[in-house]
Structure formats: C-alpha cells, structure tokens
Amino acid sequence: MSIKVTILGNASAKPTAHAHPSSQVVNINEQLFLVDAGEGVQRQMARLGISPLKLRAVFLSHLHGDHLYGLFPLLSTLGLYGRRTPLQIYAPRPFGEMLEGFLRLCEQNLPYEPQWIEVDTTKHQIIFENDTTQIWSIPLRHRVPTAGYLFRQKEPALNVKKFAIERYALSVAQIVAAKRGEDITLDSGEVLENRLLTYRPYPAIAYAYCSDTNYSARVATLCRGVEMLYHEATYAAAERKIAKERGHSATTDAAKVAEKANAGRLLIGHFSSRYKDLEPLLKEAREIFPATEIAEEGKTYLIEDARQAE
C-alpha cells in the first residue's frame, strides 16, 4: 500500500504572496497525519479538499513560527466543526506551555481535547505505533530542538497463496501456521518452505521528513533505505555557508543525505524567498542525486515500492 504526501507549503519563514510556509499531509493507509503547520495550513487544506476533521495526529518538527502559526487557527476551527475526539500533537518542549496559554486565553470551550505528546529531539525512537504504522523521531541539527519524522508502514500480515491451498489441500490449521510464517510438513513428509506458500499483500513503505536541519550524516543513517526522503534545501549551493550558519541545508546537502541514505527519491523544500525560480536548485540537487523533485505546493506525491517494481 502506498504512502501519499500532499505539500501544503514549501517556503521558509519570510512570507510571500505566492508561497506558504512548511506544512504537509502524510496519508498512510487512509490515516492523515499533519506534519508541521505553517500559517495558512487550514486554508490550503480547504483549497485541496482535505477535511481537517480527518486528521489523526499532528507532528511539529520545531517551534519556529513558519512551522507552527497555522496550528492554533486550525485547532480553533476543529472546535467550530464539532470535533469530539482528542487530537494528539507531537512536538518538542515548550509546546505544552503554548497550548496551555492558547486553551486558557483563546479557546476555553473547545469540544475536544488537544493533547501534547512531548518529542525528545535528542532520540531516535518510536513515538507512535498502531497496527499498520510506526512513526519514529529523527534528531535534527537546527538552531532550536528539532525532530524529523520517519513514517514506516508495518509489514502487512502474510497471506497464503490460493494455488498452494488447493494444490496441497492445506487444512485450516496448516493455513493458520503458514500465516504465522511457519514451514508446513505434509502427511507425505514433504516440507514446504513458507516463502513458497505465502506473500505480503503490499510492500511496507517508508517516508522521512527532515526539516529544518544542517547536513547530518546521522540523519542519512537513520533514514537508510526509505522510499522517499523530504529534506529541506533552503539555499542554493553557493549560499552553503549561510545555510550552515543558520542551521539550514543547501541543495547539495539534501542530495548528499539522500545519496548516503540510498533513498528511492528526494523531495526538496523550505525554499528561501530569495529564489523566484526553483529550477536551478533542482538542477544542483539532481547533479548529486538524480531522483530529486521540487516539493510543489498543492501537489500529492505517491510513494510506492519503486525498487521492487524495477
């Protein structure tokens, strides 16, 4: 089953009339996760026909305004729309204090509970898990505590091939055992290897979101083998020094991380407002990592198991 990533904003902090700050919706098995929430996120969702009521949880990388200021208006609107289910917001400290102030001063009567779950930005660990999905934190290197997020589909349960059931006249007990991954011994004494009897109904896809951050070899290691990596590329290679000083990456940094991680594809975003034309940035990244794309506002990227298909 694929993962879908919809870009709501691809700009960095200075607002422009044509671009929105960082925000995206990650759709895993029809669970919608909002990742970062720059100003205007709810308007972008309305434009793209994504119902905010469907949000399963929110993940904030860090507490700079261009990743944050759209969240409170969205929380407010969810109240107007009558959400009742608690909403988990994963974010570094001191988000809890901000949320407390918001609830006390701005929204005393929300009909649901926004719940803060603190993210330790120094650790790579599972912070969310259910039947189908694991979400891991990734320590990033920015001016303030910042985490990336690694979305991993879990391996789906094994299915038993129909032809095998018929050919070997497998019993219910044998089918259940095969689903558990066991080899099957027939009455004849013949042993059937599990891999010949079963298959995964869909591949487990992984997607990593890394913004904002300096180049980090550790990030590449932690994102090893992801089908798609979103990595910030605030600056062109010529401004690499400025990027480094400000806790950001240049196009070439993003491409090197993707290459080192052996990622399937690279999406670059979080562009400085100084770049009116993004083509030169794309070109720079592609020289190092050809499977690079610009994260375009309003576009949905379908992540499939490209390497298996090849």
Next chain:
Amino acid sequence: MSIKVTILGNASAKPTAHAHPSSQVVNINEQLFLVDAGEGVQRQMARLGISPLKLRAVFLSHLHGDHLYGLFPLLSTLGLYGRRTPLQIYAPRPFGEMLEGFLRLCEQNLPYEPQWIEVDTTKHQIIFENDTTQIWSIPLRHRVPTAGYLFRQKEPALNVKKFAIERYALSVAQIVAAKRGEDITLDSGEVLENRLLTYRPYPAIAYAYCSDTNYSARVATLCRGVEMLYHEATYAAAERKIAKERGHSATTDAAKVAEKANAGRLLIGHFSSRYKDLEPLLKEAREIFPATEIAEEGKTYLIEDARQAE
C-alpha cells in the same frame, strides 16, 4: 484629505477557500492603522502591495481567533524585516498575557518592542491622538469584551484666502490672527468676519469600525455623522434571531445603525460562510439604507466629504 480603507478580509470565523477573516487597513493622512488581524493578514498585505513595515499601530476589536490569529505571524515577520520602532497594539484584556507568552515562547529576539495598550471596552474615549488624528473606542455588544473604533481626522488649521490678503492688504500680524480664527478690524474700522477670510484646506473625515456586535442604538449615537460606517452583518435578516443569540448583527441591524447615525455610507462585512452569494444581503441592507456597499476583499474604499460635495 480623504481616509482610505482597504479590506483584507470580510469573512467570519469559519474559514473558506475563497475568503479571509476580519482585517482592514485604515489610511489616514498616510498613517496606516491595522484594524483586526484575522489569519492570513500578512499574506493579504503582500498581495495588495501594502508594506507591513509602514504600520503605525494595530487595533484589535476583541480576542476571538478570526480577528486575532494573523497578528502573531505578522509580528514575527516584522522582526525578520528588521523593524526597530515599537509597535503599539490597542486591544482589550487579556491580550497582554497572550503577547507575553508569544514573546517568551516564540520570539525571544524580536528587534523591536510590541507594546500592548489596554482598551477599556466599556468606555467611549480617545485612545490615540496626534496632530492630525483622533481614535476613539466604541463599546460594542458581543459575547466577549469588544470595542469598535472611531477614526476622526482633526480639523486642519485655517488657511487665509489669498484674495483676502491682497484685497485688504493684510499685515503678517493680521494673517496670524485670522489663522487663529479671529475677526480682523481694518484701519478703516471695518470688521471682517473670520469665515469670510479663511477656509479649511480639507474637510475632517470620520470613519467608524463596528465588529463584532449586536444591534446597539448607543453605537449609532456614538457614530453620529461619520462619513462611513463599517458595521458587521454576519447574517441575513431571516437569521436575525441567531444573530442576536450569538452577539452578531443581521443586515437590517447594520442598516438601522447607519440610518440612525445619519452616516454617509455603510460598508457591511463579517459574513457567515453559509452565504455564497452576498447580493441578497446587500439588497436587504439597501432597502433600509440605500448607500450600503459590500466590503469586498482587496478593495480600497475612498472616504471623502460626500455631503459637502453634493
């Protein structure tokens, strides 16, 4: 000299893809005042070519999100743009507490000081005054403490008519006395009435902003004779009961206030998202007060002394 009002948003709280929440820029003698700051205000300013660095002060009617949530991103951006001058923000309590939290948790390094000036929403009084302009608070009737704002140009100093100076060979002392508003006694003993010698170089215009509020006869009294009144009209006349319950006005309420105030023109705004077509709202208001207009996003309304020109 005219007053110019640019509408940045005309919608009420529920966000839509096509409209922005309440916000407008009032330009008096090239001083820019931001009145309310719904989400997206800085983006709307960028679109319309209004530099946020030119803002003289901000006036918030009340602290509901659809009048407030665009302010903090704007304050943040002013920092990125290097504003040094303190920025006065006129707002009811507990805005100071919100601002304190914002400065402490989100923006520790702003290069300028946002200063809160508390507005007492129970009083009609001058809250801002300089050589050319007076701004008054207007107590409104909403669910939370809310103030409207009355912008009054001061009468400009008297000029002495050129023909009078020449005809009566007025001395410098006589000219100065005439500018002070005095009658002039010529050497011949003839007394020249001041009104025959002098004129105001431009009329003093008044503009009132009233949102959000129930119908209030007192508001009409306080806005008496304004050249233009902006009055919220969240609902159509048929929903007048809902309007009243929620601390809002219907089209007919707005029109009645304009009529009772003997306003020159009426601008209606703050429309509920339920109305896709605003023409029927306009028609309802015009039946009571013909000089009504819809506050259209992106449009600038020039307020001149229409009655004197007639």
